[in-house]
Amino acid sequence: MSEAPFGRRLLTVTGVDELGAYRVLRVADRDMPQSGWQAGDLHPGQFAMLTAVERWGGGEGERPYLPRAFSVARRTDSEAHFLLEDVGPGTQRLCELRAGDQLWVLAPLGRGFTPPSDGRRALLVGGGVGIAPLAIHQDTLVGGTGAGPQDLQAPAGRVPGVEVTVLLGFRDSSRATGAALLDRAQVATDDGSVGHHGLVTELLAAEIERDPHAIVYACGPAGMLEGVRALCERTGTSAQLALEAGMACGYGACFGCVVPKRGGGYLRVCVDGPVIDAAELEHVDAHAGGAGGTR
Amino acid sequence: MSEAPFGRRLLTVTGVDELGAYRVLRVADRDMPQSGWQAGDLHPGQFAMLTAVERWGGGEGERPYLPRAFSVARRTDSEAHFLLEDVGPGTQRLCELRAGDQLWVLAPLGRGFTPPSDGRRALLVGGGVGIAPLAIHQDTLVGGTGAGPQDLQAPAGRVPGVEVTVLLGFRDSSRATGAALLDRAQVATDDGSVGHHGLVTELLAAEIERDPHAIVYACGPAGMLEGVRALCERTGTSAQLALEAGMACGYGACFGCVVPKRGGGYLRVCVDGPVIDAAELEHVDAHAGGAGGTR
């Protein structure tokens, strides 16, 4: 896993693309490592703390004030991409950014996913903006031949012959549009407007049935993650969950981003996570939930 | 003097024009009374409390937060004009406004100038952004035939045959450009780049010498106002000074905007002023000074 340079870096927005209910924020960044599994690499699941240079630290209701956490959704050789959902003042401000605007970026932070060992199948399960870390995870595992843009260089991390299955759940069709961020995704929607009418965990159960040795990589709303955790506990499937928590610093300084650890005590999502082995958790509680930071 | 409607009004910016070191903020406003000397009229010297709807109440350094006070510089039948000098976060934000942006406006506020009695000459003496109230004062006295725009309707207040002499002092030539706001102004600059090299009070002394019965109307930096006050005290000339003070409310609620009264106690600039008879003051202190609010 790569170390972050000490201190925020001042980067420039290259563009913000609409993706259904979401936005893809593209930032010019040649210094962040490419994704992979070696020590110096950017590990899929690592995140960044973002602050807009202009109009941050005030405004109606005087928020946002602190930086906000976002998974690196994609790494091209010249850009870092972030998937945004406007759920409050910080994400709203970031969604308003335009090409040329400047951004403070502290990254890469946290512990990411670890690749599947000895050719086991990777089940990528996500929902809402939780699909962001799964996108770069897929890019990295399959060598970026997936839904990634052309200039996506084949990452160091390519795992030869690994089989990747992508299962994504969304509330409605405008959100399901986000599935385009990944390659060959099976989609479930709560309202049945796209794909399977129901929960993504139902699709997951079927896949696990078929292949109990698969490894699950999940990121999404708290409810979904808890469903995945409970299911994998029952079936004895190993799962890596990318959690969220309200964060002030993102680098272990404030002790604000904790989730309860199995057997007592707490884990700091920013340094002990965001990717945490499901076995370390008794349950995923509402505050460790997917899209929506402190929700 | 006209009463203000109770509560801020949401108005739209029609344009912001450059005027040397200053900006002229034009706001669409058909409801504010036209200028004149009757009860219901807008009196020259009255002011407004302005707040930008967007990006006010936060930002780097978390200011501006409170509304800011500005003299009505000109009243056309469709617009109110304000002269701005960028001296801090509030004026900077207002200078950034563009046509179509919205503004909260509480106006008209305070006591304005009273017209010269029995054909006495009006000596308008100003400096820096302090020239703003003098512009509408001249418009009103002479019936708006001066430097005012074409659609400037002849105000009710026209004082037949009144003689108006305008003396303006500026720091340098880029500020002296502001003199264009008034008609037939004699200009003095500290650096001698335009007009008389020296203080406007020197020009004033000469004018008073020539006509001791003239009435002085002054607005500008504290130093200039104190010079005018002291001069008029010596020569027994009656003078009306438009003061400034740091303000929170503009309508008498906070008691924050006071200046010392001759013989003890304080006057609230927003309700007892901003125009105060020089005889009511022992001196104009640094905080009651012209351009720059709380300076």
Place this chain on the structure above:
Amino acid sequence: MPMPEGRAGLDERAWPRWISVLGRSRAKGRAMSIEFCGLTLVHPIINGSGTFDAIAARRVFGDALLADFPFSAYVSKTITLEPRVGNPPPRLWETAAGLINSIGLPNKGLRGYLAEDLPQLAEIVAGAGAAAGRGPVPLITNVMGASAEELSTLVGACEERPEIAAIELNVSCPNVKTGLDIGADPVQLEQVVSTVRNRTGKPLIVKLTPNTADVAACAQAAEQGGADAVSLINTLRATALAPRRSGQRAGESDGRAGESRGLWLGGGSGGQSGPAIRAVALAQVSAVAALVGVPVIGMGGVQSAVHACDLIDVGATLVAVGTESFRDPAAGSRIALGL
């Protein structure tokens, strides 16, 4: 001191009575109304003492003020026994999301207030009530004294004036040189309150100081002393230095240390108000409401109905608006309508 759980609006039964009224009334589209110490108020929003000069506002806004009077009860600025001119300027400093004031309680003194201001205020609150087809908006007079004797004189004089519906004791103003701050010491506070309590049958509100170790203990002392209600929070003690170069912007300076600089405020230090103190106010109101039985008037940084509801949800019966009225004179009505 952390808040006992089960408080802070968690418990249905803990909500002030009027909220259910409000709930029903909204359904039925009727105006809400609240009982407060025997007074009937049309909504829960009043002004913070010293933040709305109704006499000046009447001159500035004319009858329009009466037609849309923003408060369901009107609180006067603090009145002292002798006249005060207040502190020398500057009296204001804008802070991060707030304001520091060092006004110094200018007022005409008890005699001047009763002779000149009270009749005008009475006419205004009567006019405001009449404009809404009701009786006068209840008038609350806020008084401050350095001793129990002074306060007794003040309260005794108010007792005799029928125009005054209730009395608020300011035992907390941080930016005046009263030496010891009686409001900060529960023992002293209880003595003072019980002394003045005997001087009036009108509702007696004690405005607590936030600059204390245990505001809930002070509130309890006021209650034991016989207060009919408590109000909080007053401003937090704060100060500011003169900017380095005039016109220089916060954050912009290279900040050379050691330049000779004076205090900005003529009064030396002052009191912080506005959004910056909102979360502190919420904690103090919550702690007080959890401990006392008398109604609580909550205030501090309220800018919107959301903020007012937060205070109500932790147990406030009324909410006062102060600094926000400087930004918007009609803030009181805007907030009341949002409820």
Place this chain on the structure above:
Amino acid sequence: MPMPEGRAGLDERAWPRWISVLGRSRAKGRAMSIEFCGLTLVHPIINGSGTFDAIAARRVFGDALLADFPFSAYVSKTITLEPRVGNPPPRLWETAAGLINSIGLPNKGLRGYLAEDLPQLAEIVAGAGAAAGRGPVPLITNVMGASAEELSTLVGACEERPEIAAIELNVSCPNVKTGLDIGADPVQLEQVVSTVRNRTGKPLIVKLTPNTADVAACAQAAEQGGADAVSLINTLRATALAPRRSGQRAGESDGRAGESRGLWLGGGSGGQSGPAIRAVALAQVSAVAALVGVPVIGMGGVQSAVHACDLIDVGATLVAVGTESFRDPAAGSRIALGL
């Protein structure tokens, strides 16, 4: 309590010694240096306890942290006798220009700290010093106890460890259920300080609580008890309610009153920090520096060199940065360079 004039940096001779050094050194382009309780610091900016976990930061940033270590002395988070897991989440709430935290002082307890954390911290401060061609960055250990006995044990244990350059007593943390807050009562505070004073020859810093009626009196008590320095301000007691609808924005709600809502913070209430408390901090530091002879560490909402200079101008010798480090891990260096 208003500030005596003639203080607050008005008086040349009142400035801390290092400022003139700084003045000279800047001219000569040399690094500044400051004496603080016998320690020599390269600049006046340190961290606030509990706001910078150097061990975690070392893991996240690697040697880059040592090369650009942002503080001239490093203060540990608060250590207690027994281990603490801290408060349940959520622990954070963003406010108007600030942050409320309800962390609950998680730490490994004295034994765990001395055995596991201290050696790592010692290595980090040594590495940071070495990277600048100097000795170790002085390490200050912050301890908290519910009683004089507990504090004595903690201080006594620190006394024996040469890695520890100085000790800071936290008598002020508002968001932990220690029952009575010793720091708020001058008499109690003096007793406690004089008791632990005998247990160590190392510089003893007392971190005062801001949640008190007269912080200057508390500072004086600490000084009389034998403190070598005082530090302030800690966070102001504050709280927050859960947002009505998730994702709902502040100010956006129509604010229906009386909806059942709980406290947001797992710990119930918490402490306000950040820009919102800056003016309160300036007033308290000013009042304390005017009264005590020992050096003062000022903190509260410092985001820039301007804010640090404000504290220095009212008499602080060192300035601590807390919440701003969350926004910018290198804030300490940025501010020190701006001086």
